[in-house]
Amino acid sequence: MSALPFPSNDAALAASLFTGHQGWLLQRLLLRLRNRAEAEDVASETFVRVLHAGRLAAIREPRAYLTTVAKSILLQQWRRRDIEQAYIETLAQLPDAVQPSPEERAVLLEALERLSRALDTLSVKARRAFLMSQLDGLTYAQIADALGVSASMVRQYMAQGLRCCLAAADAA
Structure with a gap:
């Protein structure tokens, strides 16, 4: 029998948080992103980060907390895309001989x-x-x-x- 990655009380809280709010978060992300796969990825990453934070019992407003974490993930993704785009544009200006x-x-x-x-x-x-x-x-x-x-x-x-x-x- 394998051990749970966190105490059983936390496992129950995690299950409750996920089943109670995953659908809501996914719908909220779908409205914003208009891409189901991307919304599912962000929702999954949100729950992973919440679980790794290890403060499930301290969450008083789950939807507000999940929204904050999801927004943080989206901002990181958008910043990365902006950096990638600027980098690609810069590389396009280089001669082929010096392309990395x-x-x-x-x-x-x-x-x-x-x-x-x-x-x-x-x-x-x-x-x-x-x-x-x-x-x-x-x-x-x-x-x-x-x-x-x-x-x-x-x-x-x-x-x-x-x-x-x-x-x-x-x-x-």
């Missing part, structure tokens, strides 16, 4: 996604400052003017951004 292999593309895309997730942990101003410097090539003074902060604040934002990027690289 499919394996290199996958590694680069994963690194871009990791960096994107890391930068999302920064405040809006810190993220904007870092991207203005790294992508637009603006000076600290130009960034300070654009954001309405001091150049020393921009230096702090840049340090935060660099620490984020280093942490993402170390996590690889």
Whole structure:
């Protein structure tokens, strides 16, 4: 006889949560996504994340909680698609001789996604400052003017951004 992955009380709560709300969540996702397979994937991932969080007994408003988790999953998927699209557009501009292999593309895309997730942990101003410097090539003074902060604040934002990027690289 195999052991349950969590205590039997949690198993009962999980079963109750799933049977009571899976159909509702799927219908809600279908309305938003208009693709049954994608909606089923997001619904399944939602329940997996809820179960792995291990706080089933603490859930007081199951539909609100499931909606929040599902929205988080959708945002991650949409961000990944945006990154993939930007990457594909950039690759299309490269000559064939320097096109990366499919394996290199996958590694680069994963690194871009990791960096994107890391930068999302920064405040809006810190993220904007870092991207203005790294992508637009603006000076600290130009960034300070654009954001309405001091150049020393921009230096702090840049340090935060660099620490984020280093942490993402170390996590690889």
